[in-house]
Amino acid sequence: MRATPIAFSPPDITEAEIEAVADVLRSGWITTGPLTKDLERRLAAWCGTPAAVCLSSATAALETCLRLLGIGPGDEVVTTPYTYTATCSVICHVGARPVLVDTAPGSFEMDYDALGAALTPRTKAVIPVDLAGRMCDYDKLLAVLEREKDAYQPAAGTLQEAFRRVVVIADAAHSFGATKRLGQPEQPGQPEQPEQPGQPEQPGQPERASGNVADFSAFSFHAVKNLTTGEGGALTWRTGLSVDADELYRRVMLLALHGQTKDALSKLAPGAWEYDIVETAWKCNMTDIQAALGLVQLARYPELLERRRGLVRGYLDALEAAGLSESVEVYDHFLPQRSSSCHLLITRLAGATEQQRSACIAHMAALGVACNVHYKPLPLLSAYRALGFCIDDFPNARAQYANELTLPLYTLLSDEDVAYVAGSLAEVLGHCGLAR
Numbered sequence: 001m002r003a004t005p006i007a008f009s010p011p012d013i014t015e016a017e018i019e020a021v022a023d024v025l026r027s028g029w030i031t032t033g034p035l036t037k038d039l040e041r042r043l044a045a046w047c048g049t050p051a052a053v054c055l056s057s058a059t060a061a062l063e064t065c066l067r068l069l070g071i072g073p074g075d076e077v078v079t080t081p082y083t084y085t086a087t088c089s090v091i092c093h094v095g096a097r098p099v100l101v102d103t104a105p106g107s108f109e110m111d112y113d114a115l116g117a118a119l120t121p122r123t124k125a126v127i128p129v130d131l132a133g134r135m136c137d138y139d140k141l142l143a144v145l146e147r148e149k150d151a152y153q154p155a156a157g158t159l160q161e162a163f164r165r166v167v168v169i170a171d172a173a174h175s176f177g178a179t180k181r182l183g184q185p186e187q188p189g190q191p192e193q194p195e196q197p198g199q200p201e202q203p204g205q206p207e208r209a210s211g212n213v214a215d216f217s218a219f220s221f222h223a224v225k226n227l228t229t230g231e232g233g234a235l236t237w238r239t240g241l242s243v244d245a246d247e248l249y250r251r252v253m254l255l256a257l258h259g260q261t262k263d264a265l266s267k268l269a270p271g272a273w274e275y276d277i278v279e280t281a282w283k284c285n286m287t288d289i290q291a292a293l294g295l296v297q298l299a300r301y302p303e304l305l306e307r308r309r310g311l312v313r314g315y316l317d318a319l320e321a322a323g324l325s326e327s328v329e330v331y332d333h334f335l336p337q338r339s340s341s342c343h344l345l346i347t348r349l350a351g352a353t354e355q356q357r358s359a360c361i362a363h364m365a366a367l368g369v370a371c372n373v374h375y376k377p378l379p380l381l382s383a384y385r386a387l388g389f390c391i392d393d394f395p396n397a398r399a400q401y402a403n404e405l406t407l408p409l410y411t412l413l414s415d416e417d418v419a420y421v422a423g424s425l426a427e428v429l430g431h432c433g434l435a436r
Contacts, residue, residue, distance in 0.1 A: 002368030006421060009224040012304065012411045013293075020292040027288075032263055035291040040234070042298055043219075047211030049236040050245035053252045054291065058173040058220035058233035060284035062127065063090040064255050065169050065216045065235055068248075070158030071096050071124045078118050079127040079171075080110045081377040081389070082397045087127055087171045088378055098387070099123070100378065102394040108132075108331070108346070111396070112140040119145075121153045124160060125167040130175035130210060132331055132374070133226070133308075133343030138180060138213050141168065162243045163215065170214035176227055177305045177341035178210040210341070211236040221290075226304060226343055227297045229290035255281045307411045308342035309333070314415055315345055315407065318422035326350065326436040327429050344374055345409040352403040352434055360405060363428040369421050372406040 024030055036054050043052035055061050071077060073095040079087050081100045091098040101118050104111040108131050115126070126145065128136040145165045154160030160167065183206055211217045221232040235252060237245075257263055259281035266272060297304075312333050319328055329348040333340035349357055361371045377397040379389035391398050407421055429435045 002420065005368040006370060006408050006413070006417055007410075008370040008372055008406075008408050009410045010412060011223050011228050013228075014296075014300075016300075017293050017296045020296045021289055024288050024292045030289050031287050032257075032285045033288045035288040035295060036286050039286075039291040039294050039298070042295065043211075043234055044236065046298070046301075047209045047217075047236055048239065049212045050239060050241075051249045052211070052234045052236045053249060053256070054232065054234050054286035054294075055256055056233065056284040056286060057086075057222070057231055058171070058218045059086040059090060060256070060282075061218035061233045061235040062086065062169065062171065063093050064252055064282075064284065065218065066090060066094045066096070066125065067255055068251060069125065069160055069167060070155055071160075074122065075124045075155075076120060076122040077125045077127060078115065078123060078166075080129055080397070081379055081394045082108055082131070082375060082400060083129045083171065083378065084173075084375055085378065085381065085383070086173075087129055088384070091127075092387075096124070097122075100389060100394065103396045103400060105396050106400075107396070108400055109136055110141075112137065112144055115141070115144045116148050119148050119151060119166060121151055123152070123166050124154070125169050127169050127171055128214070129171045130173075130178065131344075132333070132346050133174045133178055133341035134331070134333055134335070135172075135175050135178045135180045135210055135213065135338050135340075136170070137338075138168070139183060159243065162241065167216070168214040170210070170217040172210050172214070172217040173220035173222075173225070173233075174343040175210040175341050176219050176221075176225070177301065179207055179339045180210070180213050181337040182206045182208060182213070208238075212238045214238065215241065221294060221297075226308065226341055227294065227301055229286065229294040229297070232286050232290045232294065254278060256284050257281070258283055304411050305341060308409065309340075311409060311411075311413055311418060312340075312342045312345060314418045315409075315422065318419050319425070321419075322422040322426040323435075324422065324426055324429070327434060328425065342409065345407040346374060347405050347407060348400070349403045349405055349429065349434055350436060352432075354402045356432055356434060357403050357405055359432055360425075360428050360434070363431060364424060367424040367428070369424050370408060373401070373404055374406045375401070377401050 040052045075096040077091045078099045082103050088098050149165035217236045219234045221229040259277050259279035262275040331346035364371045378384040379391040
């Protein structure tokens with residue numbers, strides 16, 4: 001076994017983050033305050049969005065968005081079975097009915113061709129998932145929703161009326177830093193065109209960062225994410241919505257802080273103790289301790305993002321050098337019109353069964369390499385079986401899961417680590433009879 005094991009995804013924390021958090025602890029103000037507001041402004045600037053609201057998690061961002069839209073009992077929300085439970089559980093939290101659309105054959109993305117048949121007059125939103133850091137094909141998704149817009153029936157007196165089609169709420173937990181060129185069909189074989197978030201759009205090549213493509217987007221800053229605040233997340237909405245951004249921000253803040261008209265910092269001003277509770281809402285705000293960590297991470301993010309993309313390219317070279325080109329299919333992070341944040345190194349082991357895949361993970365662990373699986377489709381989980389979902393209705397998602405293996409990918413990995421992981425995988429596949 002390797003002397004120093006390779007972990008799966010530890011956070012990249014420097015003395016700068018530690019010092020920033022220590023400064024907050026010394027300041028006497030540790031809850032939501034000026035640093036959280038500063039992080040919101042900087043996140044919005046990165047994404048090119050009218051605003052960003054920092055919250056306690058991406059789950060909180062998704063649920064807050066559903067409540068913001070007035071989605072609840074009697075409504076339906078469509079999502080994919082190939083995701084983590086948070087994408088779907090929030091639909092249940094608000095009392096709506098989750099509708100799952102299988103992935104396309106050979107794909108981790110929702111089958112956009114099958115989406116139209118899943119839409120009904122009760123459908124209020126779709127939650128696509130930007131798996132592994134690559135944004136969905138929003139051109140295809142939006143085209144389906146535009147085609148079916150006559151069936152959309154927004155509830156009177158809700159934010160749903162601001163939309164003329166089903167609302168798109170991106171589960172962008174993995175895709176902070178990714179970009180998408182809009183309105184252009186993807187042509188296989190086009191050269192990769194590196195994209196930098198925050199750069200102006202080029203004529204004929206409209207480009208937007210994740211957070212500014214779907215109507216709403218929910219980011220995660222969990223400990224294993226590319227940019228971390230320990231726990232935390234953010235909600236953004238795209239430019240061009242026919243809704244006042246300040247009013248949207250105010251409304252989200254009410255939902256995130258008990259329906260209280262003033263946050264703690266505002267109440268601290270001399271004589272400003274008075275407040276009101278305008279609804280019985282929830283509490284899922286971010287703290288300045290988290291924001292201090294996030295601000296340093298965001299300042300470092302361009303180099304972190306570049307390193308992740310370099311590691312993915314390094315894996316492609318190392319797997320080829322190890323003779324695994326035919327045995328291991330690597331998730332494509334470099335599509336011509338989509339630049340990924342390279343959050344996860346997802347692979348599929350050619351010809352492997354679920355049992356063989358699990359055996360490979362155990363053998364990799366014995367060699368000092370931690371691997372994972374992303375994800376177990378929702379209908380395989382007890383809670384979703386209890387809701388009536390059956391994995392037999394989602395054969396494509398099950399096929400993607402059966403031989404999926406996620407390799408370590410984080411910015412503290414060295415090039416030598418990548419070579420060791422690839423060599424270990426070659427050894428393990430040979431041992432399990434899966435080498436081609």
